[in-house]
Amino acid sequence: xxxxxxxxxxxxxxxxxxxxxxxxxxxxxxxxxxxxxxxxxxxxxxxxxxxxxxxxxxxxxxxxxxxxxxxxxxxxxxxxxxxxxxxxxxxxxxxxxxxxxxxxxxxxxxxxxxxxxxxxxxxxxxxxxxxxxxxxxxxxxxxxxxxxxxxxxxxxxxxxxxxxxxxxxxxxxxxxxxxxxxxxxxxxxxxxxxxxxxxxxxxxxxxxxxxxxxxxxxxxxxxxxxxxxxxxxxxxxxxxxxxxxxxxxxxxxxxxxxxxxxxxxxxxxxxxxxxxxxxxxxxxxxxxxxxxxxxxxxxxxxxxxxxxxxxxxxxxxxxxxxxxxxxxxxxxxxxxxxxxxxxxxxxxxxxxxxxxxxxxxxxxxxxxxxxxxxxxxxxxxxxxxxxxxxxxxxxxxxxxxxxxxxxxxxxxxxxxxxxxxxxxxxxxxxxxxxxxxxxxxxxxxxxxxxxxxxxxxxxxxxxxxxxxxxxxxxxxxxx
RNA sequence: GGUCCCAUCGUCUAGUGGUUAGGACGCGGCCCUCUCAAGGCUGCAACACGAGUUCAAAUCUCGUUGGGAUCACCA
Numbered sequence: 249x250x251x252x253x254x255x256x257x258x259x260x261x262x263x264x265x266x267x268x269x270x271x272x273x274x275x276x277x278x279x280x281x282x283x284x285x286x287x288x289x290x291x292x293x294x295x296x297x298x299x300x301x302x303x304x305x306x307x308x309x310x311x312x313x314x315x316x317x318x319x320x321x322x323x324x325x326x327x328x329x330x331x332x333x334x335x336x337x338x339x340x341x342x343x344x345x346x347x348x349x350x351x352x353x354x355x356x357x358x359x360x361x362x363x364x365x366x367x368x369x370x371x372x373x374x375x376x377x378x379x380x381x382x383x384x385x386x387x388x389x390x391x392x393x394x395x396x397x398x399x400x401x402x403x404x405x406x407x408x409x410x411x412x413x414x415x416x417x418x419x420x421x422x423x424x425x426x427x428x429x430x431x432x433x434x435x436x437x438x439x440x441x442x443x444x445x446x447x448x449x450x451x452x453x454x455x456x457x458x459x460x461x462x463x464x465x466x467x468x469x470x471x472x473x474x475x476x477x478x479x480x481x482x483x484x485x486x487x488x489x490x491x492x493x494x495x496x497x498x499x500x501x502x503x504x505x506x507x508x509x510x511x512x513x514x515x516x517x518x519x520x521x522x523x524x525x526x527x528x529x530x531x532x533x534x535x536x537x538x539x540x541x542x543x544x545x546x547x548x549x550x551x552x553x554x555x556x557x558x559x560x561x562x563x564x565x566x567x568x569x570x571x572x573x574x575x576x577x578x579x580x581x582x583x584x585x586x587x588x589x590x591x592x593x594x595x596x597x598x599x600x601x602x603x604x605x606x607x608x609x610x611x612x613x614x615x616x617x618x619x620x621x622x623x624x625x626x627x628x629x630x631x632x633x634x635x636x637x638x639x640x641x642x643x644x645x646x647x648x649x650x651x652x653x654x655x656x657x658x659x660x661x662x663x664x665x666x667x668x669x670x671x672x673x674x675x676x677x678x679x680x681x682x683x684x685x686x687x688x689x690x691x692x693x694x695x696x697x698x699x700x701x702x703x704x705x706x707x708x709x710x711x712x713x714x715x716x717x718x719x720x721x722x723x724x725x726x727x
Numbered sequence: 728g729g730u731c732c733c734a735u736c737g738u739c740u741a742g743u744g745g746u747u748a749g750g751a752c753g754c755g756g757c758c759c760u761c762u763c764a765a766g767g768c769u770g771c772a773a774c775a776c777g778a779g780u781u782c783a784a785a786u787c788u789c790g791u792u793g794g795g796a797u798c799a800c801c802a
Contacts (some may be wrong), residue, residue: 256802257802258801258802260801260802290802292801292802293800293801293802295801296801296802354800358799358800359799359800369728370728370729371728372728372798373728373729373797373798374798375798399800401800417731417732417733420731420732421731422730422731423730423731426729426730426731426797426798427798428798428799430799430800431799431800432800433800434800435800436800438800440799440800440801440802441801441802442802444802445802459802460796460802461731461732461733461795461796462795462796462797462802463796463797463802464731464732464796464797465730465731465732465796465797465798466797466798486732488732488733488795488796489795489796491795494794494795495794495795497795523739526739526740526751527739528739528740530739530740530741532741533741533750534741534749534750534751536739536750536751536752553739553740554732554733554734555732555733555734555795556733556794556795557738557739557740558738558739559738559739560738560739560752560753562738562752562753563738563739563751563752563753564752565752566751566752566753567752569764569765573765
């Protein structure tokens with residue numbers, strides 16, 4: 249049987265890093281086995297639906313090169329691939345499941361939201377027995393026919409322990425009486441995730457289901473549905489979450505960086521993808537830099553990790569630097585250009601870009617220290633002035649002249665606290681190490697300066713002296 | 728609270744009974760260099776705890792502690 253995996257996001261906002269990683273693993277499981285990767289949109293919760301979110305999903309996947317073989321936009325043999333368009337299908341199967349004894353109709357009002365209930369008390373977690381379960385089927389049907397609102401709830405009739413196998417976690421045992429008889433078909437006629445994912449995964453012939461490990465405890469419920477229909481469950485691959493710190497998941501809700509945020513900051517999609525691939529997976533050897541194609545070759549779900557991984561922006565930054573340094577001068581400049589225009593308050597980046605263009609061409613390489621694309625302007629100016637000044641005085645001069653007005657505007661000359669602190673730090677460092685902080689030293693030389701250096705110089709010398717020295721440098725270069 | 732899951736340097740991890748517990752990021756030092764960065768070399772740094780099994784345990788078992796998940800007409 250051909251391997252088929254699916255990425256099934258809800259269009260509720262930006263693409264989270266954890267989501268993207270799940271998609272990656274789905275993609276890799278399929279592609280490392282010559283299988284198909286399917287995109288399915290799970291939009292059964294109309295309350296959480298966010299306009300444009302689907303587009304973000306498309307763009308993100310395309311941006312990192314994870315192309316899907318079937319999906320809402322390109323179709324396929326198992327469509328439609330948007331759950332809201334499959335509404336009738338779910339209803340049909342839900343009624344069928346009732347006939348098969350796997351579910352029942354329920355007419356209870358929606359449970360009120362608990363307010364002042366202490367989450368930790370046992371009482372807060374007592375599962376309600378559903379009185380509707382005992383309504384005779386004929387009576388229930390009559391009430392539905394009469395127009396009474398209803399939901400379809402799952403029947404958990406089994407006793408004892410359920411055992412299922414997970415690729416990552418191994419065999420897992422859960423008692424049936426831990427399971428609640430959850431809603432499968434909501435009163436608005438749309439299915440819940442618990443039902444839709446089973447129906448769709450079966451109908452779309454999905455072989456491997458990859459999802460967050462928060463679904464582990466409800467997996468037996470899904471197996472019960474498969475069983476009631478006489479279907480074979482897929483292979484389960486539950487993955488641990490990506491964490492922000494030891495206690496908290498990475499989540500957009502808390503303002504954690506999304507894929508798009510990272511890209512905007514100058515992280516290359518390839519680097520982000522490479523980094524998150526290694527967050528919970530490793531190839532078994534010591535390689536760390538992988539293109540998507542290379543990952544396809546060596547990926548194995550057996551090497552997925554069981555414990556959560558903390559997202560470390562520092563290491564991503566390092567990896568991003570690796571990717572940026574590998575760019576050709578042309579590629580680099582093309583990618584960096586938007587950032588020149590993006591920071592109008594600090595420098596005239598258009599002019600600066602024109603100044604820097606020949607430098608990249610001359611050097612034929614990217615400044616080694618360039619880590620973030622978004623930092624390109626600052627780094628470039630600094631490096632340029634420092635390194636090329638002597639041989640390329642003319643261009644350096646132009647860069648300096650661009651920097652000067654910025655200094656006057658951006659440095660808070662009145663912030664005495666800042667200046668005092670930095671001055672003190674510089675002096676302490678001088679006493680301790682016998683040398684002045686590098687940027688200050690450069691600045692003091694009066695010949696070379698940089699935005700950063702000038703700031704520190706200003707801390708030590710004050711505004712007038714700083715500007716005087718920079719002007720001297722410009723004059724000297726003009727000759 | 729019930730149930731399920733997890734536990735190696737600060738972080739990502741290798742490790743499936745015998746290793747000086749390896750690598751990467753970060754951090755410190757040295758080299759290179761007109762500075763920084765990059766590169767090279769090097770240093771600091773971990774098996775949560777306690778029993779047990781065994782000649783031998785990071786690895787197997789049990790317990791403890793700590794953390795996470797779940798108990799929605801959200802996914």
